[in-house]
Amino acid sequence: AAGVIQSPRHLIKEKRETATLKCYPIPRHDTVYWYQQGPGQDPQFLISFYEKMQSDKGSIPDRFSAQQFSDYHSELNMSSLELGDSALYFCAVPGTSNYGYTFGSGTRLTVV
Amino acid sequence: AQKITQTQPGMFVQEKEAVTLDCTYDTSDPSYGLFWYKQPSSGEMIFLIYQGSYDQQNATEGRYSLNFQKARKSANLVISASQLGDSAMYFCAMRDDGNNRKLIWGLGTSLAVNP
Numbered sequence: 001a002a003g004v005i006q007s008p009r010h011l012i013k014e015k016r017e018t019a020t021l022k023c024y025p026i027p028r029h030d031t032v033y034w035y036q037q038g039p040g041q042d043p044q045f046l047i048s049f050y051e052k053m054q055s056d057k058g059s060i061p062d063r064f065s066a067q068q069f070s071d072y073h074s075e076l077n078m079s080s081l082e083l084g085d086s087a088l089y090f091c092a093v094p095g096t097s098n099y100g101y102t103f104g105s106g107t108r109l110t111v112v
Numbered sequence: 113a114q115k116i117t118q119t120q121p122g123m124f125v126q127e128k129e130a131v132t133l134d135c136t137y138d139t140s141d142p143s144y145g146l147f148w149y150k151q152p153s154s155g156e157m158i159f160l161i162y163q164g165s166y167d168q169q170n171a172t173e174g175r176y177s178l179n180f181q182k183a184r185k186s187a188n189l190v191i192s193a194s195q196l197g198d199s200a201m202y203f204c205a206m207r208d209d210g211n212n213r214k215l216i217w218g219l220g221t222s223l224a225v226n227p
Contacts, residue, residue, distance in 0.1 A: 033215070042203060092157075100159035103157040108155065
């Protein structure tokens with residue numbers, strides 16, 4: 001079935017550690033968006049890719065980087081983690097109908 | 113700048129009744145899309161309904177309908193015959209058609225359906 005797979009679902013890291021979040025659109029999609037949703041907050045746009053090139057950049061810290069690979073999966077790399085990075089991280093691709101977007105189930109990152 | 117405003121942090125509704133969740137937006141672009149998403153406590157983001165800026169009729173999807181008033185820049189979500197499973201956060205979002213088509217989100221409304 002079509003969808004977006006994110007891994008891991010949950011991640012606990014210590015401050016100053018690094019984390020890598022992965023996103024696998026099924027089927028492959030040329031466009032992917034990353035959002036960060038802090039506790040009790042609305043999602044915030046981080047970064048997007050089209051055809052493996054960065055297409056837009058939002059409120060993404062310099063400690064974060066992302067990439068869309070040749071097989072169209074995407075990864076969000078986060079370094080020097082801070083307590084404030086604790087959030088739910090979504091990736092999303094444009095939907096095939098209803099003009100909607102299909103979201104992955106998210107990765108819940110907890111920094112301790 | 114584009115903006116979505118949801119003024120209701122929390123709402124209560126009795127099971128089987130209808131409820132309206134408010135959403136106003138601000139944009140200078142003539143072309144845009146408006147969305148409603150449901151986020152249950154599990155955290156997943158579930159697409160509910162879409163309204164395009166040029167659509168003449170209000171969107172409907174089952175028990176969900178969107179009261180689109182373009183002149184007032186409002187896109188309220190109406191949920192009819194509320195069910196206990198409707199208890200969740202509801203986000204209104206706008207697609208930025210002029211720039212990469214990313215979504216701009218409101219702060220959300222927490223809906224509680226009482227039995």
